[in-house]
Structures are given as C-alpha cells and as structure tokens.
Amino acid sequence: MGFENFGTVSFTTEAKVADFITQLEAGKVMATRCRQCGGSYFPPKADCPKCLSSDVEWFEVKGKGKLASYTVVNYGPSGFENDAPYILALVQFDEGIQILARLSRDITEKDIKIGMNLTVHPAKLADNRIAYEFKRA
C-alpha cells in the first residue's frame, strides 16, 4: 500500500517511504533517522542527502510539540470544499522535527494559543482514508 488513501486528496501513490502508511494504520506517526550520520527527517526520507546513505530507520514522533503557527482555512481548493473550515497548524517537536497537519476538530479557534502543547496522532477520515492530526496534549 502506498499513499493513495493519504489525506483528503492524494496526488501520488508510490514512494520508498510508503511503510509510513502501514505504521500510521497501526497507530504511529513515524519519522526517519539515518543510521550512518544520525540525521533525522520529517517528512521521512528514504535517503540521507548529508552522507548519501540509504540505511535509514524509523522512529516514532512522540511527546509534546509546540504550536508554531496556524490558520483557519475557510476557502478549500478543489477536492477540499467539503472539509472547510479546517485549521492547518505547524507544530515543532524534539530533534528539530516540525510537522504540518490539521488540528483535531474538537479544538476551536478560541482555544488556540501560539506555543500551546500538542501531540500528533493518526486520524481516520471518511472513505477509509487516513491522515494525522494534532490533539491537545
């Protein structure tokens, strides 16, 4: 399985890092780390451009992240019309990892504060689609 059911609309399927989806289905949001030089990557990379190794391992993005910024999207592009309004957020985790995803629907705009703690979790969407989202820590 590749990225065909990832997010509201997916635009491509194949990638060497497609294992990400299998692990997402199993309840984990994963990043990659290069076994040679220790470089960590999100979005996950199957290859390490620093040392040119493709010997990478998966690790789970755990713990609290901090909200760096957010926006409430009222006007969705084609394919996303029915999702709007949705809140996109950028959250900073340890190891220099930053993730863009939506905030869970139970967080409303008035609850949001830049710097607030959030965690990242898999999110089941309609029609057997899957993504990840941020929840209150």
Added chain:
Amino acid sequence: MEDVAIVGAGQSVFSRSCGESIRELSFEAYKEALEGLDITGKDIDASVICSAPEYDKQRSPSGLISEYLELTPKPTFYIETVCSSSSTGLRVAWSLIKAGLHKTVAVIGFQKMSELSSRDAAERMGRGGDIIWESPFGITMPAGYALYARAHMARYGTTEEQLAKVRVKNSHYGAANPKANYRKELSLEDILNSEVITSPLKKFDCCANADGSSCIILARGDVAKGITKKPIWVVGLGAATDTMTMAGRESLTGLRCAQEAAKQAYKMAGIKPQDVDVAEVHDCFTVSELLAYEDLGFAKPGEGAGLIEDKETYVEGKIPVNVDGGLLSKGHPIGATGGSQVRTIVRQLRGEATEAQVKDAEIGLVHNIGGVGQYGNVTILRR
C-alpha cells in the same frame, strides 16, 4: 567585461479574463517592450519564456510563443520558479549575455489563469507545495502566508489593521495604473470587513488570479547604448530558496530566501538598503509586503509595520514600495509578475512613471518570490 542593461520593458493589461490565447497575450507585452527601440525582432538573439505550468493546456509554450512573435530560428526555452519565473528568466538572460552566447535576449512571462475556476487554480497552487506530505492536508498559497502572518503577529504584535494599511496604500496607487486589474480605492473598513479567506487573511489581503504577460529585453552594454537613450543597468542579482515544505521552515517571521537573495544583490550592487530609491516587492498578500520590508532591510525585524503606519512606503516616503499598486491591485498572472515589477522600476528610473513618479529615482529594487517563499529573486537596477 561589458555590463548588461534592460533596453525595453512592457506588459499587457492584467485582467480577470483576457479573452485571448496565450500567444496573443504575450504579443501585447512584446510590442510595448520593443516600441521606441532601434531594433526589430530580428535583432533578438534568444528568448526565455516564463510561466507556471498547468494553468493552460499548451505543453511547451516556448516554441509556440517564439513562432507567433517570429523569433524562430533563434533559440528559446522555458524557465519556471512559479510566481518568480520571469525574474529567474531575467537572471538567466543576464547570464547568457555575460557568457557571450547572446547579445540581446527577450524574457517573456505570461499566465492565463482564467481557463480554470478559482478552486481549481487554488488546487494547482496547493500542488506547488509537497504533494506527498502537505498538499493532501489542503494547504493553499494564502494558507502558507497566513502561517507567516499569524507567527509575525504573535511574535511582534503586528495587527490585522496594519496588514490592511498595506492594501489601502496599494489600492490607492492601483487606482491610477491603467494596466491594473483592480482599480478601486479601498478604505481600511472595506478591507477589515471583507470575508476571511484563511485567518488572519481576508479577501482584500489577497491578490487576485489574473491573465497577463510581461516582456523585458536585455542587451550587452555596448549594444544597449545603440538601441536606447535610456538603458537601465542590471547591477545586482540575488537568488535563493527555502524548503518546499512548510515543515522545513526554520523561521516563520521572515522569508529566508528573500533575506539571502537581498544580501547577494546588495553585495553585487555595492549598495545598502537605504540607497534604494524605489522598490517593487512581491505583495501577493498584505503580509508578504510587510515581511519584504524587513527581509530587504528597509526595516529591522519586527518593525516593518512602522513603515506603513508612518506612510514611509508611499511615493513621498523614505522608501516608496509598490507605487504601481503591486500585485494586490494589478493582479498576479504568475509567470508575468516579475517582468511587470521590473517594468515598473524601469519606468521609474527613466522618469516615465507618470501615474506615481518617485522624484529623481536612481536606484530601484525588485523582490519577486515564488510560492510561499520557496524561491526568491532580488534584482537591483540603476539608471
């Protein structure tokens, strides 16, 4: 080695729907660029065609436009860095001339966005991000800039009213620009009361999709002097990038690509920010212009809002910015925008900007950004 000058600069009227084909649209800018020069199309050695793909059906538009303008059999090719395509084209043309391959090069930017609905255009722009990791969440161009706006507000206390004041200024100048799509003056209330597109950005914080074209003709210095009485010299070029993903951004309070490109361009030109007499910056959104003030060194980080509060970026101010109305008034036909910005500065430095001339402008700057800061070009021109 000979320097490189701009000898001609033109653009079409930017409109919501031009009702013509991309070749005809490109002709309008080409004609204006060539008018008044002592050359014809036969003297152009090569053309660089710039646009963002996927807005119209034509594949490989360079060949098509080259044929329509009768530039065959001269070489032509396509350059793309989304919204900054035509200033990247200018950089490439400069290099071709400097390298001695060509003496005179035309850079033609175009975009016809009206063949798509607004939502479909937004989807194309969303795919100007990372299509595996970020587009599936429904990121859009305004959403990307909204992340910067919110972060800037949180860190520096910048307000929605200050963002709106950028549009008040640009709508004021846009109203006088016959090439602009949007020619109404807007009040602070009009802007603040417009619908929220992606918070904190409202409808009037955003530029509009448009159809349009631009053309810049560059020539080797000795050739340029024979073609025009008013060559405008390309004295500084900077280009840089940032990550395709928002996840890769180290800072959300300024565009790293712009900061880096500006540093390069100032160094090459041997000038400082305060030496710039007039600037065109990439105001695809109001916040983008505010970020540009800081990224270009017109204001310190966090102090950009002060410039618009004090009206220092109006024609009479310390550093006039976007006194042609900017993208916010002109509209933003992606591939044509950089060339249109260059045209405005060329007119300013020649003293021909009748609608809003900055007195005695000698040094001008163009800041043209691709995507949500994925690509950044800063170009410095001198009369």
